[in-house]
Amino acid sequence: MIVETDGMTDTLERARVSGQSRGEVIREICRHLVPFQTGERPITGDTVIAKDLTIDSLAIMDMVMELEDHFDISIPMNVVAEIHTVDQLADTIQKLCARR
Numbered sequence: 001m002i003v004e005t006d007g008m009t010d011t012l013e014r015a016r017v018s019g020q021s022r023g024e025v026i027r028e029i030c031r032h033l034v035p036f037q038t039g040e041r042p043i044t045g046d047t048v049i050a051k052d053l054t055i056d057s058l059a060i061m062d063m064v065m066e067l068e069d070h071f072d073i074s075i076p077m078n079v080v081a082e083i084h085t086v087d088q089l090a091d092t093i094q095k096l097c098a099r100r
Helices: 008-018 022-036 057-071 086-099
Strands: none
Touching (some): 022 057, 057 086
């Protein structure tokens, strides 16, 4: 028996990613940021990535590229430059996922 999906697998995968809740997006971001956490201070939506964590600009770009791969999106450089907090990064990811 042959079943043709007409790209249904790709469609379902995109729906799964774009349908992720805000909490799931923030958890994925935090998973990448945990190695840069300072002390006992938790990473929250208000965490300023470059200021509150021990992360340099190269590590930030590496993290952004990993998040782009994970969510199958592309964040323009000019947008990356305007992202300061975890909440702003999560908002950007959700907006870009919704556009697909």
